[in-house]
Amino acid sequence: xxxxxxxxxxxxxxxxxxxxxxxxxxxxxxxxxxxxxxxxxxxxxxxxxxxxxxxxxxxxxxxxxxxxxxxxxxxxxxxxxxxxxxxxxxxxxxxxxxxxxxxxxxxxxxxxxxxxxxxxxxxxxxxxxxxxxxxxxxxxxxxxxxxxxxxxxxxxxxxxxxxxxxxxxxxxxxxxxxxxxxxxxxxxxxxxxxxxxxxxxxxxxxxxxxxxxxxxxxxxxxxxxxxxxxxxxxxxxxxxxxxxxxxxxxxxxxxxxxxxxxxxxxxxxxxxxxxxxxxxxxxxxxxxxxxxxxxxxxxxxxxxxxxxxxxxxxxxxxxxxxxxxxxxxxxxxxxxxxxxxxxxxxxxxxxxxxxxxxxxxxxxxxxxxxxxxxxxxxxxxxxxxxxxxxxxxxxxxxxxxxxxxxxxxxxxxxxxxxxxxxxxxxxxxxxxxxxxxxxxxxxxxxxxxxxxxxxxxxxxxxxxxxxxxxxxxxxxxxxxxxxxxxxxxxxxxxxxxxxxxxxxxxxxxxxxxxxxxxxxxxxxxxx
Amino acid sequence: xxxxxxxxxxxxxxxxxxxxxxxxxxxxxxxxxxxxxxxxxxxxxxxxxxxxxxxxxxxxxxxxxxxxxxxxxxxxxxxxxxx
Numbered sequence: 001x002x003x004x005x006x007x008x009x010x011x012x013x014x015x016x017x018x019x020x021x022x023x024x025x026x027x028x029x030x031x032x033x034x035x036x037x038x039x040x041x042x043x044x045x046x047x048x049x050x051x052x053x054x055x056x057x058x059x060x061x062x063x064x065x066x067x068x069x070x071x072x073x074x075x076x077x078x079x080x081x082x083x084x085x086x087x088x089x090x091x092x093x094x095x096x097x098x099x100x101x102x103x104x105x106x107x108x109x110x111x112x113x114x115x116x117x118x119x120x121x122x123x124x125x126x127x128x129x130x131x132x133x134x135x136x137x138x139x140x141x142x143x144x145x146x147x148x149x150x151x152x153x154x155x156x157x158x159x160x161x162x163x164x165x166x167x168x169x170x171x172x173x174x175x176x177x178x179x180x181x182x183x184x185x186x187x188x189x190x191x192x193x194x195x196x197x198x199x200x201x202x203x204x205x206x207x208x209x210x211x212x213x214x215x216x217x218x219x220x221x222x223x224x225x226x227x228x229x230x231x232x233x234x235x236x237x238x239x240x241x242x243x244x245x246x247x248x249x250x251x252x253x254x255x256x257x258x259x260x261x262x263x264x265x266x267x268x269x270x271x272x273x274x275x276x277x278x279x280x281x282x283x284x285x286x287x288x289x290x291x292x293x294x295x296x297x298x299x300x301x302x303x304x305x306x307x308x309x310x311x312x313x314x315x316x317x318x319x320x321x322x323x324x325x326x327x328x329x330x331x332x333x334x335x336x337x338x339x340x341x342x343x344x345x346x347x348x349x350x351x352x353x354x355x356x357x358x359x360x361x362x363x364x365x366x367x368x369x370x371x372x373x374x375x376x377x378x379x380x381x382x383x384x385x386x387x388x389x390x391x392x393x394x395x396x397x398x399x400x401x402x403x404x405x406x407x408x409x410x411x412x413x414x415x416x417x418x419x420x421x422x423x424x425x426x427x428x429x430x431x432x433x434x435x436x437x438x439x440x441x442x443x444x445x446x447x448x449x450x451x452x453x454x455x456x457x458x459x460x461x462x463x464x465x466x467x468x469x470x471x472x473x474x475x476x477x478x479x480x481x482x483x484x485x486x487x488x489x490x491x492x493x494x495x496x497x498x499x500x501x502x503x504x505x506x507x508x509x510x511x512x513x514x515x516x517x518x519x520x521x522x523x524x525x526x527x
Numbered sequence: 528x529x530x531x532x533x534x535x536x537x538x539x540x541x542x543x544x545x546x547x548x549x550x551x552x553x554x555x556x557x558x559x560x561x562x563x564x565x566x567x568x569x570x571x572x573x574x575x576x577x578x579x580x581x582x583x584x585x586x587x588x589x590x591x592x593x594x595x596x597x598x599x600x601x602x603x604x605x606x607x608x609x610x
Contacts, residue, residue, distance in 0.1 A: 242566055243586075268567075272574050426567075476547035477556065477563055484562020492565065495545055 002373065003190040004161040007077045009228040010037050017204055017230035024254070025066045026237035033230065036070065039150040043074025043128075046149045047105055048157045050126040054079035056104040057169060060214065061085045061094055061115050064235045067130050067146055068214060069223065071107045072168075074150075076186075079159040080104070081166035083181070084214040087112050088238060097171050101181050101380050107146070116140040163187035169380055170217055170317050172429055181380030182317045189220055191347045191373035192320040196225045198346070199311075199324070200258070200285060204230035207254060211236045211261045216427070217317045218289060221260055231258075241265070248273030252281045259283045262427030263293035263459065270297055275304040282307045289313040289321065290427035292338045292415070292459045299331040306330075314341035314415065316401050318376045318389070322348040323413055336456055341405070342412035348372040350413070351398055352405060360407075365416060368405045369398035423452040425460055426490045432462075435493065438486040439464060442479070444472040447502045449510040450493060453519050464493035465515055467501045531580070531601040538575050539597075543568050554598040559591050569594075576600060582607040 003009065013022070014037035021030040031039075052058060058075045060082050062068040075082040083101055085094050087109060094115035098106065106124055108115060110131035116124070116139065123141060130146040133139065167189050169181040196202070208226040210233050212218035226233040234254050240246055248269055251259065259266075266288055269275060282305040293312065302310065310327035325342025344350045352366035353359060360366035369391065376399070378386040391398050402420060405413040421432040432450045439448035447467045455461040468474070474482070476496050483492040503514040536552055543564060544552065558564045564572060573589050576582070582604065584594075593599060 244570065264567075268570065272570055475551045476544050477551050477561075480544070481562045484565070489565035489567070497546065 001194065002163050002187050004163045005076055005165070005186050006167050006189055006193075006224055007040065007073050009193070009224055010040065010073050013037075013227055013230045020204060020230055021232045022227060023066050023069050024232060024234045026064055026235050026240065029066075030232075031066050033227075036066070036073070038152070039070045040073035040077055042150045042152055043070055044077035045157055046128075046144075047074065047078040047080065047126060048159075050105065052078050052080050052105050052125055054159060054165065056080040056125075057083050057101045057166075059083045059085060059098045059103040059106040059108070059115075061087045061098075061106065061108040061112055062130060063087055063109060064210065064213070064237050065130070066235075067107075069233070069235075070150060071128075072214065072223070075107075076167055077159075078157075079161070079165065081183075082168045084168065084170070084219075085115070086213060086215050087115075091115055097179070097181070100171075101169055107149075110134065113137060113139060161186075163190065166377070170215060172317060180382055180385060183377040183380055184320075185377055188320070188374050188376055189224060192220065192345075193224045193228060195321075195345050195347045196221055197228065200225070200287075202226070202229040202231055202258070206231035206257045206284075208233050208258045209236060209251070209256050209260060210234060211241055211259075211265060213238070217320050218260055218262075220320060221287070226258075244268040244272040245274055248275050251283065252276065255281055256283050258285045258287070260287040260289075262290040263288045263297070264291065264426045266301055267294070267297040270301045270304065275301075277304055278306050284308060286310045287313055289315070291424040292454065294456055294459050295331065295335050295338055296456060298327065298339075299333070299335070302327070302329075302331055312339050312342060314413075315345075315370075316403075318399055319348065319370045319372075319374050319401070321345060322370045322372075322374065322401075323350070325412060338415075338454075340408065340411045340414045344412075345374075347374055349396075351393070352407065363406055363408065365404055365406050367419070368401045368403050368413065370401060371396050371398045375399045423460055423462075425452075425462070428488075428490045430491050435462065435464065435483075435487065435491055438483065438491075439466060439479075441486060442474065442482050444468045444474050447510070449502055449512065449515055451512060451515050451519065453516070458494070461495065462491075462493045463495040463497060463515075463519055465497045465499060465502055467499050473498060531604050532597050534579060535572075535576065535597050535600055535604075538579075539564075539572065542571065542575075552597070554601075555596050557595050558597075559595050572600075576604060580604045580608065 014033045018034040019032050022033040022036045024030050058080050060071045072082050085097050091114040095117045099117045105126040107128040110129050110133045127141040127143045128146055128149045129143045163186045166183055167186045169183050171179045171181050202225055208222055208231055210222045286308045312325040313321040314323045315321040323341045323344050325340050327339055349371045351369040354366045402418050404416040408414055422429055435450045436448045439445050445466050446469050449465045451463050453461050479496050503511040505511045577584055
């Protein structure tokens with residue numbers, strides 16, 4: 001049943017499971033359902049009293065914490081949409097996002113007060129700060145301590161709720177410029193949550209991981225499916241999330257039953273986590289999404305955790321998960337091809353169009369379009385991108401995922417890649433052109449061309465081909481160091497190949513096909 | 528000590544710096560602070576060092592200040608092996 005507001009999941013569970021543990025903070029303490037709901041209500045009253053109204057955006061720039069979960073629900077209860085921002089990202093990027101969507105209020109941490117946007121047009125209605133503000137530190141607006149904002153008291157406020165209201169805006173990853181804000185409604189999220197209920201059959205004794213940060217859409221499953229069913233959500237801090245041994249211990253100690261993350265994290269767990277074998281604790285469900293899972297690592301994980309059920313979930317932020325594939329028990333030892341993205345979720349309708357815009361038949365390749373209640377409203381304030389993202393067919397609005405797929409009757413959709421130059425690496429969207437632009441900033445670089453190739457170990461490998469101005473050839477180490485300064489680590493090339501000049505087509509463009517052809521033979525050799 | 532350094536150097540070159548001249552990867556090149564190894568690559572290096580030399584490293588022993596240059600890592604290995 002689609003909910004008019006995601007907060008209803010918390011409200012129902014607070015009534016049914018009042019004293020059950022709802023969320024466990026990274027520091028280890030627990031908040032029960034009723035208390036979580038009361039704090040969220042108090043926060044909603046506070047925001048409303050400060051003038052936050054239906055349709056407003058409220059920024060959330062916080063580390064993983066119970067306070068962050070309270071914030072999400074409090075904001076939605078006030079009728080506003082939350083805008084989660086990576087608090088570890090550079091200040092400029094944070095401010096850019098908060099300014100782009102014009103947040104009316106902001107909930108942040110005392111350690112990152114630099115993210116508060118300049119009060120150019122509209123001053124913030126509220127600035128709520130978690131933690132102690134350092135002595136002498138000025139704040140751009142009068143700040144309210146978080147504890148004050150969630151104090152009891154005040155009349156309950158009733159807001160009209162509608163499933164078509166915005167629940168949150170997730171900004172797509174990108175290192176330069178302002179990334180796009182994906183607008184998602186309560187209906188979008190709720191239709192996905194309802195699908196999860198039917199497929200995964202969660203219950204109040206489940207213990208969910210919350211590995212993904214709240215600005216990634218994997219968090220939507222973690223938070224709302226867990227809370228809907230009265231289960232317990234175990235928050236994984238950013239630091240813990242990058243430490244495979246400690247993470248493995250965390251899963252075991254807390255006897256987590258549902259794990260959801262990108263394949264990269266699971267690969268780290270299996271390679272460095274010292275996972276117990278089949279006799280140790282095994283989650284009942286292992287869900288992964290965001291990138292291709294190299295089969296050799298998935299197979300090894302399944303050997304350590306044979307009793308778990310594994311699901312490959314596929315879907316852009318714009319639709320959340322829209323297809324899924326259950327991985328069979330006992331992956332054959334000789335299988336190398338990654339598993340398909342599988343069958344459409346029951347709440348999503350797929351459409352595959354060939355390059356002429358004609359519906360692809362049988363096993364023909366084509367672009368995947370999705371329609372249904374989980375398809376996002378659009379990008380915040382991006383009319384050009386919005387026009388390009390959707391097509392209208394028979395009075396139905398379809399979203400163009402940009403992914404090329406092929407239908408196979410037994411296994412569902414096979415993911416083949418994209419026609420543009422965007423790839424997923426460690427779960428992030430990266431534009432190969434952005435990497436090239438960064439390389440061109442190096443004064444020695446004359447030409448730069450970046451390609452991505454599937455890799456049975458890493459999922460994807462990024463190779464940068466370059467030619468340099470005479471006599472000024474940088475070492476690979478210099479290039480790595482340069483990239484580390486200009487690009488986030490997930491965008492840094494794996495291999496650098498230096499050439500006299502790059503192959504060109506008859507129209508004098510870089511011949512990417514030719515470069516792809518050389519990758520097997522070349523292994524970062526200077527020529 | 529030299530063979531420990533060479534083993535580490537060879538691993539880093541072949542795994543993270545294909546095509547680089549060994550001479551460019553010096554004993555005192557800052558691997559992490561210099562942006563040559565990101566957090567993922569560091570995990571790989573720590574794992575390699577532990578398995579290759581049969582030692583176990585605690586989190587504080589792999590902090591970025593002390594586990595950053597081949598010469599420091601080799602010295603750590605020697606200490607853990609009791610030489």
